[in-house]
Amino acid sequence: MSTPLLELRDLATHFPVRGGVLLRATGTNRAVDGVSLTVQRGETLGLVGESGCGKSTLGKTVVRLLEPTSGSILFEGQDIAGLSRRRLKPLRRELQMVFQDPAESLNSRHTVGNLIEEPLSIHGVGTAAERAARVRELLDLVGLPASAAEKFPFEFSGGQRQRISIARAIALGPKLLVCDEPVSALDVSIQSQILNLFLDLQAELGLAYLFIAHDLAVVRHVSDSIAVMYLGRIMEYADADGLMARPRHPYTQALITAIPVPDPTRRSTRTILSGDVPSPIDPPSGCPFHTRCPHAEARCRNERPLLRETARKGSTPHMVACHFDF
Secondary structure (H helix, E strand, O other): OOOOOEEEEEEEEEEEEEEOOOOEEEEEEEEEEEEEEEEOOOOEEEEEOOOOOOHHHHHHHHOOOOOOOEEEEEEOOEEOOOOOHHHHHHHHHOEEEEOOOHHHHOOOOOOHHHHHHHHHHHOOOOOHHHHHHHHHHHHHHOOOOHHHHHOOHHHOOHHHHHHHHHHHHOOOOOOEEEEEOOOOOOOHHHHHHHHHHHHHHHHHHOOEEEEEEOOHHHHHHHOOEEEEEEOOEEEEEEEHHHHHHOOOOHHHHHHHHOOOOOOOOOOOOOOOOOOOOOOOOOOOOOOOOOOOOOOOOHHHHHOOOOOEEEEEEOOEEEEEOOOOOO
């Protein structure tokens, strides 16, 4: 079996919580708390969950914008979790990120051409003329005219700015893009266009995606497999069709019932979860979901369930972290 493009092994990212006059550490925010996942070459792993569950922290840790506390980040079999900035720089060409809000991630003082050319210049790719030609090629790939290179980001709509962000992210020919809520800041009418652009680029360039979103319907549209995250941990993982057809974790089931159905004659069967997501600073004992689970029993409050395989479709297992099989 071939080596996965990306493999996370028991990855954790914790932050100290400081307080008092001397700002001493008074606790720990367990934003990512032992995550194991794989992303295959040319495929998309969707990562979904409520706000505050640790999705974005996980994405930023994968590309080493945040330092992992423990665990491994294997990229093409090499553990990059502990690499220095100097040794990590060559790998930046293979591993890029698309952020949620292009208005924040694009420097409005630079032209679009300069923004897209910047990674090429940093890595010493080509001559000035070759880089300019590459900028025009990238703009065409994302559906923008060559004249866009002379303009500034604020002269474009939100969807166009995200296209510019994508062009910059693929400039160096990466193998993996970590996409952190890349359509959530866009109008609904534009979201499908950007999602289709991601699919077109994947087919043309052979890209793999770690696609992070809170909207399960969006994730389903682009993903080969889906992982459901809650309070820093993976609750369920399966191929996209299998997870949507038979979700086995109560949290996943609640997320699926929250997907709007465009049929006014159909009665809503949405599962409403009680309470809020607990704080990652003081997570509950046992199963992290037991405080909101309608099926919780004494075992759930005292014993943390391990992520276990309950079924398999091809090479993709259906994993669930629950004491019971629903």
